[in-house]
Amino acid sequence: MGHRSSIPLYWRLQKSKYNLVGTKCKTCGKLYFPPRQLCSECRRKGEIEDFSFSGKGEIISFTVIRAAPEGFEKYTPYAIALIKLEEGEVISGQIVGDVTKVEEGKKVKSVFRRMHEDGKDGVIFYGVKFQLVG
Amino acid sequence: MVGIVGYGSYVPRLRISVEEIAKVWGENPEGIKKGLNITEKSVPELDEDTITISLEAARNALLRAEINPRDIGAVYIGSESHPYAVKPSGTVVAEALGVGPDVNIVDTEFACKAGTSCIILNMGLVKAGYIKYGLAIGADTSQGRPGDMLEYTAAAGGAAFIIGNKDLVAEIEDWYSFTTDTSDFWRREGQDYPSHGARFTGKPAYFKHLLSSTNNIMEKNNLKPEDFKHVVLHMPNGKFPLKAAKTLGFSSDQIRQSMIVCKIGNCYSGSSVLGLTNVLDIAEPGDKILMTSYGSGAGSDSFIINVTDRILKVRDKAKKTEDYMNNKENINYGMYARLRGKLKV
Ligand SMILES: [Zn+2]
Numbered sequence: 237m238g239h240r241s242s243i244p245l246y247w248r249l250q251k252s253k254y255n256l257v258g259t260k261c262k263t264c265g266k267l268y269f270p271p272r273q274l275c276s277e278c279r280r281k282g283e284i285e286d287f288s289f290s291g292k293g294e295i296i297s298f299t300v301i302r303a304a305p306e307g308f309e310k311y312t313p314y315a316i317a318l319i320k321l322e323e324g325e326v327i328s329g330q331i332v333g334d335v336t337k338v339e340e341g342k343k344v345k346s347v348f349r350r351m352h353e354d355g356k357d358g359v360i361f362y363g364v365k366f367q368l369v370g
Numbered sequence: 371m372v373g374i375v376g377y378g379s380y381v382p383r384l385r386i387s388v389e390e391i392a393k394v395w396g397e398n399p400e401g402i403k404k405g406l407n408i409t410e411k412s413v414p415e416l417d418e419d420t421i422t423i424s425l426e427a428a429r430n431a432l433l434r435a436e437i438n439p440r441d442i443g444a445v446y447i448g449s450e451s452h453p454y455a456v457k458p459s460g461t462v463v464a465e466a467l468g469v470g471p472d473v474n475i476v477d478t479e480f481a482c483k484a485g486t487s488c489i490i491l492n493m494g495l496v497k498a499g500y501i502k503y504g505l506a507i508g509a510d511t512s513q514g515r516p517g518d519m520l521e522y523t524a525a526a527g528g529a530a531f532i533i534g535n536k537d538l539v540a541e542i543e544d545w546y547s548f549t550t551d552t553s554d555f556w557r558r559e560g561q562d563y564p565s566h567g568a569r570f571t572g573k574p575a576y577f578k579h580l581l582s583s584t585n586n587i588m589e590k591n592n593l594k595p596e597d598f599k600h601v602v603l604h605m606p607n608g609k610f611p612l613k614a615a616k617t618l619g620f621s622s623d624q625i626r627q628s629m630i631v632c633k634i635g636n637c638y639s640g641s642s643v644l645g646l647t648n649v650l651d652i653a654e655p656g657d658k659i660l661m662t663s664y665g666s667g668a669g670s671d672s673f674i675i676n677v678t679d680r681i682l683k684v685r686d687k688a689k690k691t692e693d694y695m696n697n698k699e700n701i702n703y704g705m706y707a708r709l710r711g712k713l714k715v
Binding site: 250251254255310311332333334347348349350351360362365 | 383415416417418421422425426453454462465466468
């Protein structure tokens with residue numbers, strides 16, 4: 237059976253996907269997630285380093301997925317949200333658990349979960365999702 | 371002295387009650403609740419497995435150990451529900467924790483005692499001076515065949531321990547293992563659910579190994595039941611460990627704190643070790659703890675554990691086992707069947 241997901245691509249981004257590691261421009265302080273190796277403000281003058289986000293944030297908007305792409309079917313319905321992290325960056329992520337409890341403004345924290353799998357005989361991909369707090 | 375530098379636990383949030391399962395099979399829930407001494411059990415979500423449970427528990431252990439993850443030289447995870455048949459769970463957990471690549475990793479399997487044997491492996495490497503710290507985890511997302519009695523008890527959860535020889539929260543004074551070739555419970559490669567020898571599982575299996583192991587370690591160290599503040603025994607249900615404790619001469623006060631099974635079920639490789647984390651969460655410096663695991667096949671590992679002053683400093687640095695046990699949401703059998711992949715479509 238052929239496998240759809242790119243294992244090398246996922247493997248290169250593993251550190252960032254497992255732990256919400258982005259980058260920070262030491263020159264101007266701007267944060268990036270997913271990580272970027274060039275600061276959009278400082279360009280060549282920017283000095284980039286790894287930055288670990290706390291994983292705490294707030295839902296600013298969300299949508300419930302009922303017809304999922306291949307590899308995610310068994311998780312439906314699930315919520316994908318835009319989350320404002322406490323560091324100020326906005327990222328998108330899946331909210332775990334009951335979709336009827338997901339609301340704008342609710343606080344979340346990151347958890348480590350299965351993201352998707354390449355069929356029954358393929359690789360299982362893991363990463364960060366978000367859980368409602370309280 | 372070798373011992374525990376940090377410990378952590380994780381139990382999934384979802385629960386299914388004995389009533390909810392009994393209803394589907396037309397059984398009497400009161401009889402089953404009394405017979406098993408269990409009210410409900412934990413259920414993993416679709417995206418939770420032994421790897422995610424192990425990682426959350428290990429992160430809590432790291433918070434309490436207050437060490438650099440790069441100093442961990444071995445990662446051993448014991449489970450009978452490793453997500454891959456070939457590819458170690460430990461590789462994903464180590465990468466996500468920031469451990470390695472200078473690390474030895476292997477997954478172990480010995481029914482419900484795979485995790486406690488990982489503690490022993492790490493103790494040997496630390497004592498020999500090969501590694502500074504080792505990570506030992508017992509975790510499972512166990513399954514019972516629909517309609518089988520195991521369906522009432524097979525649960526999910528895990529605990530992690532960082533083993534080292536300084537800044538200990540608890541010393542491990544001694545360990546002992548008792549092992550024979552006894553086929554009380556097994557699962558063949560490729561089968562979804564385990565099989566068991568029904569009535570063969572009690573006396574010649576659980577009781578023989580667990581009682582022998584516990585008695586032998588006490589005798590070896592000239593200790594008696596009254597020398598221990600707490601006893602932790604593997605919990606296949608809520609009845610067996612109480613009966614075993616009584617036979618051994620322990621009081622109900624000594625075993626009470628470890629009896630997590632009544633609220634969350636049998637977490638297999640996570641069972642005795644979650645009992646231990648729940649004890650460590652409330653233990654006082656100077657307390658002596660006796661823990662014995664049991665794994666079908668069959669064998670038991672026993673440990674004599676002495677709590678140190680450092681427990682008071684690190685206890686509140688991570689979520690406690692009780693926090694996970696109390697933060698729960700109940701589901702019905704339909705949702706449970708879907709989450710556990712019991713509906714083949
Ligand atoms: Zn910049």
